[in-house]
Amino acid sequence: MKLLVTGIGGQLGYDVMRQGVQQGLDVHGTRRRNLDITKEQEVYHYIRHLKPDVIIHCAAYTAVDLAESDKKTCWNVNVEGTKYLVNVAKELNIKFMYVSTDYVFGGLGEKTLVETDLPCPKSYYGLTKYEGEKAVQSMLQEYFIVRTSWVFGINGNNFTKRMLHLAKSREEVKVVGDQIGSPTYTHDLAKLLISMVQTDKYGIYHATNEGFCSWAEFAEEIFKQSNCNVQVRVVSSEDYPVNAVRPKNARLSKEKLKSNGFKSLPAWQDALERYLSMLVKKEK
Template sequence: MKILVTGYAGQLGYDVVRECELHNLEVKGITRNELDITDKAAVISLVDSFKPDVIIHCAAYTAVDKAEDDQENCRNVNVEGTKYLAEAAKKHDAKFVYISTDYVFEGKGDQPFNEDDQPNPIGYYGLTKYEGEKIVQSLIDNYFIVRISWVFGINGNNFIKTMLRLSETRNELNVVGDQVGSPTYTFDLAKLIVEMIKTDKYGIYHATNEGFTSWAEFAKEIFKLAGKDVLVQSISTEEYPTRAVRPKNSRLSKQKLVENGFKPLPTWEDALARYLVQLKQEVELGE
């Protein structure tokens, strides 16, 4: 099985490539510098030469706030780039994994969104990711659309690294406490994606670590496990205005995973504990 992974320089793409290698799969991870996915001819050329059996599309324009003002670039990457890759996948009859997001939902209420619930994005980033979903569904049959949220991995920046960095100079932090969702460890997610592509159980899935929390409670758990004495003050979304509106409810139901025999990911607390150990090992190796 030959696998092409976009977004190799990002958190998820990096771990997906490593997981493929652990399974002795022939994998090619590509970065933005190696392939501009908004260049249709370049996409066709690369896919024609590699001839993948699976394309795992992790690359995306994810700067949520910047996207509100940089709409053309955001659309080119998340919509046009996805279209070119999906067309190339169809040409080679390759399976296609499209990584989507909780931002396709408006984030109202307090119940988990099901896979079949109607998306209604409230920001431009979420809108382009939803349009990407629709393009994938319209072009090919053998697709996995995997919606994820609150991602953290060893490669790249994330909320946990930001909190740990701030804890070096601050003993008190204000963190939003009325946005609720599920942190997702890319190490765990990569295992699930590689398991998925070995099947033909196509469709839309929600894949996050189990359990729900707020950003403020997440921060408290980070500091507790890392042994950092930082007081976290929970504040409202309105007290921390951002350019793009954030969904307050990012809870995702993982019903389809269970129905199709995939094992749910471990709890987010368990994932966080393992991640902090991994982070510490990486720091020690770098010294």
């Protein structure tokens, strides 16, 4: 199986690439310097030349706050870039997987969100990811759309690394406590995605590590597991103003994943423990 992974400079794309190689697949990865997905002809020629069996589309504009002002770039990457990839995938009959996000939902209430719930994004980033989803669904008869949340991985920046950095100089940090979701280790998610594309169980899925928590609870667990003596002051979203609205409810149901025979990802606390251990090894 020849696999093309877009966005290998990001957290998830990096780990999907690694997992594919470890599993002995013929994996090819792209980042902007060798494939600009916002250029249709470049996408067309690259993929026609490579002729992959599967595309896992991890590349995305993910600067959530900046997207509120840099709308053109965000749209070109998340919507137009996705359309260009899907067009070629359709022409060459290539399996296609689109990685999406909890930001496609409105984020209200406390209901666990299922795949058939109607998206209602409140941020521009969320809007573009939903438009990407719609492009995939309208252009392909068979596809994988996988929504995830709160990712952390070895490559790139994330909430866990930011908390560890703050712990070096602070005794207390303010973290919002009214946004609930599932921290997701890209190493675990990548293994699932590689497994999924080797099946014909197409559709929309939610995939995160098991369990829910607030960002404040996530921070507390980070400090606990890393033996950092830092206090977490819980604040509301309103007390921590940002440009883009964050979903307060990012509780994604994984029942469809399980009912289709895919193995559940480990609890987020277990994932965090393995991730912190990996960070320590990397620093040595």
